[in-house]
Amino acid sequence: MTGHIDGLNIGTDGCDRSQVVSIRDVARAAGVSHQTVSRVINHSPSVSDATREAVLATISALGFRPNRAARALAGGPLQSVTVLATSTSLWGYSAAIQGIEEATRTVGFGMGFRKIEEASPKNMRAAAEYAVEPAGALIVIAFDRAGAMALQSVPSDIPTAAIIQAPGEGIVPAHPSVWIDEFEAARDATRHLLGLGHRTVHYVAIPSWSGPTRREQGWLTALQEVDAPAPAPLKAGWTAEWGYEAARGLVDDAEATALLCGNDDIALGAVRAISEQGLKVPDDMSIVGFDDVPFARFSCPALTTVRQDFTALGRACVATLMDLIGTRGPGMRRTAPEAELIVRETTAPPPARRSGARCGAGVHSSLSP
Amino acid sequence: MTGHIDGLNIGTDGCDRSQVVSIRDVARAAGVSHQTVSRVINHSPSVSDATREAVLATISALGFRPNRAARALAGGPLQSVTVLATSTSLWGYSAAIQGIEEATRTVGFGMGFRKIEEASPKNMRAAAEYAVEPAGALIVIAFDRAGAMALQSVPSDIPTAAIIQAPGEGIVPAHPSVWIDEFEAARDATRHLLGLGHRTVHYVAIPSWSGPTRREQGWLTALQEVDAPAPAPLKAGWTAEWGYEAARGLVDDAEATALLCGNDDIALGAVRAISEQGLKVPDDMSIVGFDDVPFARFSCPALTTVRQDFTALGRACVATLMDLIGTRGPGMRRTAPEAELIVRETTAPPPARRSGARCGAGVHSSLSP
DNA sequence: CTGAAAGCGCTTACAG
DNA sequence: CTGAAAGCGCTTACAG
16 A cells, blocks of 8 residues: 555645745834844854843744845855765765755755756856756765766856765866875775785776776785786676676686775675675685675675765865865864774685585575565 | 865965856846846846846846846745755755755756754744845755754745654644655555564664654554564654664574664664574565665665655655645646655574574674774 | 836844 | 945736
């Protein structure tokens, strides 16, 4: 059974504009001019304590709520930011959005969200139009190609900050941006695997559109440090399917005993693929993820991964934006967080000798829907 | 290393208000009055095709973007909804938000988001204030207690719709609401387990604040249908930790061979706990989740669960809201989606005889951080 | 079909 | 410290 109420409780049509109390109503009730009320709600120092209190009392008595549209229109300060991103549900995105929301709320801003479907200039103009206020600020999450293109297409009169993938050496982002540089963490993860005795480490790459990512560079550097062979990175998308497919392709390669994955979903998909072949993680194959999604420590075996604090990154981006528009919140930290290797249960020394042959016993049928 | 750009490319301060083109600029350039421009951008039929085209051309030539604040202030139709919820990252929430965003974008609305920290009336007033427009519409996601309280505290002059847990028989929501009724799916899941030969099914409940949820009722009904003993539901929160703890408590109970969990995170946490004890899922314990999170089919073993389409639910909620405010989008479906049992690998017949003793060999140390 | 008027609720200057 | 003025960019009626 499905259920829904068809039109109950539609007593109010939501357009009771006659009844909402305005700054003038407050002024009248408090015996002052409406400008004085304006000063009070804007925390102007040029109001005597007595009148301030009186006005404040009237405001709460009347249930006055300032009209944001009017404020924005009259040239008040920016009070909202709208975030543009290709996803709300992938971990990095949703965690970053959470951080952005927290930080914007702290400084008294509202937050809008709009999904990037396609990063055409036309769409970006539309997106900017939905920026809630005239010239309302934008934050674009540009982890992916569409996001990066969106960032480029943003109208130049809109204050914009971005969360991006760590740019390569010497590349300067076109907008104030924040990122996590995972070079060292990726190198650490690779060294960890190498230190366990693996001859080399395979890498399943998340999408990139402008040269290798910093995490890929870190991986490669660790390999080169010890003259380990560097297999070509496996290209993947963001979801578990990709890790599943990548790992299936590696199962018959006796040389492949360690796998660094561009994110945890990919890693978890790889774990699944290995297990389906009757092999064990980490006994037959070590796997390391990236991100430390909340579930990572509950997976079986618990996933070794590189933790990234996307929520803090979101907060840092808001701080950067506030610098840009000259509104600095109290104690806003703009430093991007570090990435950190978390060793759990999916990494171990390589098998004495990988059979390469599938161990029939453990073979499941392929994925169910 | 952490990285961030300090203040690069801050050529624009974002307040180039002198330069933004207004309806009057368009009017002048097109040789018409500004009302005519207004009519064009509002799709009024009372404009000749010739003038419409001319205006449209000028609009794109000048890069005109209507000012939403001015529109809202002047009494134009509602053009945004802001969603209130306690989380952006839990699956049900983020998927619902995605559906809401899609649907609002389709009808030309913008979407705001504000997290519910605490559902005090004061906070709700503040939240309403951040509704982007005066009397801007609200959607509250009331899966949890704080959400439900928020829904109650919403100022009555704001058009509001809600996504809620399926209400018990005879309970009428205070606002137009949508929900998924999981009664039958929960009963199906329980029957499935019973049909496999389990004597009974234990249930790990998600939080409830007004009697048993529909899914709990479905579970109980299936048990009663066959006179199976009905163990007290185990209370849990929304995350994997809770399933982990609940399952640990069940491991020594030889009677407990099947577990229905209030959501997939709980179920996955339970799987982890069982495995840590050296037991196997589903051989020693069958586990069923709820929601079908994207990862469910990749877990090892792949999770049997009840699929719920939260994205469709979000869309249905927007349709309900549009009915409320009298703005009906093209082809909006408001029917709430059904829940559906997806049988995968975590369910099987009960063990011939559960030892109840822990199998030392497989015991991991407890959870890493 | 199109234009001139008035006003939405606020905020900046500008005066006192 | 406080009030009277003007205007932000649009939209509804109201006239033609």
